[in-house]
Amino acid sequence: MSVALHSSPCARLCARALSMPVQQRRTMSSRRGFADSQQEQEPPRILITGGLGQLGTGLAKLMRARYGRDNVILSDIIKPEREIVEAGPYVFADILDFKNLQEIVVTYRIDWLVHFSALLSAVGEDNVPLAIRVNIEGLHNVMELAKQYKLKIFVPSTIGAFGPTSPRNPTPNLTIQRPETIYGVSKVHAELLGEYYHKKFGLDFRCLRFPGVISSDTAPGGGTTDYAVQIFHDAVTTGKFSCYLRPDSRLPMMYIDDTLRALWEIMVAPESQLRSRTYNVTAMSFSPEELVRAVREHVPQLEVTYRPDSRQQIADAWPQVFDDSCAREDWGWRHRYDLPAMCKLMINDLKAAYGTDAGSSGSTGESRT
Ligand SMILES: NC(=O)c1ccc[n+]([C@@H]2O[C@H](COP(=O)([O-])OP(=O)(O)OC[C@H]3O[C@@H](n4cnc5c(N)ncnc54)[C@H](O)[C@@H]3O)[C@@H](O)[C@H]2O)c1
Numbered sequence: 266m267s268v269a270l271h272s273s274p275c276a277r278l279c280a281r282a283l284s285m286p287v288q289q290r291r292t293m294s295s296r297r298g299f300a301d302s303q304q305e306q307e308p309p310r311i312l313i314t315g316g317l318g319q320l321g322t323g324l325a326k327l328m329r330a331r332y333g334r335d336n337v338i339l340s341d342i343i344k345p346e347r348e349i350v351e352a353g354p355y356v357f358a359d360i361l362d363f364k365n366l367q368e369i370v371v372t373y374r375i376d377w378l379v380h381f382s383a384l385l386s387a388v389g390e391d392n393v394p395l396a397i398r399v400n401i402e403g404l405h406n407v408m409e410l411a412k413q414y415k416l417k418i419f420v421p422s423t424i425g426a427f428g429p430t431s432p433r434n435p436t437p438n439l440t441i442q443r444p445e446t447i448y449g450v451s452k453v454h455a456e457l458l459g460e461y462y463h464k465k466f467g468l469d470f471r472c473l474r475f476p477g478v479i480s481s482d483t484a485p486g487g488g489t490t491d492y493a494v495q496i497f498h499d500a501v502t503t504g505k506f507s508c509y510l511r512p513d514s515r516l517p518m519m520y521i522d523d524t525l526r527a528l529w530e531i532m533v534a535p536e537s538q539l540r541s542r543t544y545n546v547t548a549m550s551f552s553p554e555e556l557v558r559a560v561r562e563h564v565p566q567l568e569v570t571y572r573p574d575s576r577q578q579i580a581d582a583w584p585q586v587f588d589d590s591c592a593r594e595d596w597g598w599r600h601r602y603d604l605p606a607m608c609k610l611m612i613n614d615l616k617a618a619y620g621t622d623a624g625s626s627g628s629t630g631e632s633r634t
């Protein structure tokens with residue numbers, strides 16, 4: 266789980282979203298949130314589960330900028346900071362309580378469900394029974410809910426849905442998936458159940474397999490890729506970083522703004538463009554030693570030690586380079602942030618958040634690919 270800091274790097278993304286055209290009018294016959302193009306009249310009403318983790322608050326900002334503050338209901342089982350409740354509707358929702366979820370969907374007249382609640386790879390291995398409950402039983406609840414109330418549903422998958430027998434460089438959209446973590450097993454289950462519900466019941470299920478997500482507005486926790494977030498916190502605070510992966514452990518990664526934009530783009534992509542319900546998306550691949558080099562461009566004195574732990578075994582079975590050509594071909598996915606651009610934003614945002622920005626690394630101008 267993640268802890269909110271008090272900076273908001275997703276503001277750039279929201280600003281871009283705000284500059285987009287206001288929600289278009291929908292034809293009388295189309296159901297809210299189900300129109301194939303941006304011909305919709307009323308904005309969809311969106312419920313985000315597990316919304317106080319790394320991805321949820323940024324997505325709420327993006328969706329609120331696009332569809333209106335009160336049309337996005339953030340939920341979690343965590344007591345929120347004051348700024349969360351001030352930013353828009355926030356409700357308690359335990360993913361294991363089906364009746365509570367039903368009540369929220371009915372009360373708020375929900376159209377879209379973004380299902381973020383999960384235990385990530387490392388914490389999942391530490392508590393397998395809880396991971397099974399949250400990641401698998403929780404998924405069953407939201408799938409049934411989406412079917413019952415005809416919701417459009419997004420469930421994120423991950424590079425962790427692949428395993429040691431999958432091709433690792435590159436890992437295609439469709440290939441062997443025999444993951445060896447409960448996290449990976451639960452995500453393959455989610456992909457397959459979503460595709461099954463789509464075929465069997467016509468459920469509008471959409472899924473992206475994300476790589477490691479890098480962001481500065483929440484503290485890292487629970488994932489195998491989190492070293493790539495922790496390094497920035499340590500670089501701007503102590504100047505010392507201990508890495509739990511080997512220096513050569515290459516993994517696919519993505520900056521948060523790209524992640525959230527990809528999610529929004531797949532949600533509004535016309536059905537006719539989707540040859541699949543589950544797509545790989547990525548932006549870059551790097552190893553800890555390559556990331557250290559990029560961070561030292563901004564913090565030259567950064568001291569690094571390597572102490573691989575149990576997360577090394579997880580990383581060794583995951584993709585090194587993710588092939589997202591299907592997403593690029595089908596619905597026009599393009600990443601905007603590469604390694605230097607991401608490093609510059611992370612360093613500047615965290616220096617501002619920790620109040621250590623004297624002598625910061627230049628402007629926040631983004632160099633894009
Ligand atoms: N962050 C990444 O790098 C990454 C990469 C690939 C996929 N994903 C997926 O994206 C989703 C969101 O990831 P994240 O990084 O924000 O995760 P996170 O661990 O930061 O947040 C998960 C949230 O789920 C909530 N939760 C736990 N048990 C719950 C319950 N019983 N009911 C309701 N909520 C509960 C937690 O309180 C937490 O806020 C997850 O499904 C994850 O698998 C994340």
Ligand SMILES: C[C@@H](O)[C@H](N)C(=O)O
Nearest residue numbers: 385386423488489490
């Ligand atoms: C990759 C992703 O699913 C998550 N960050 C993890 O490491 O578990």
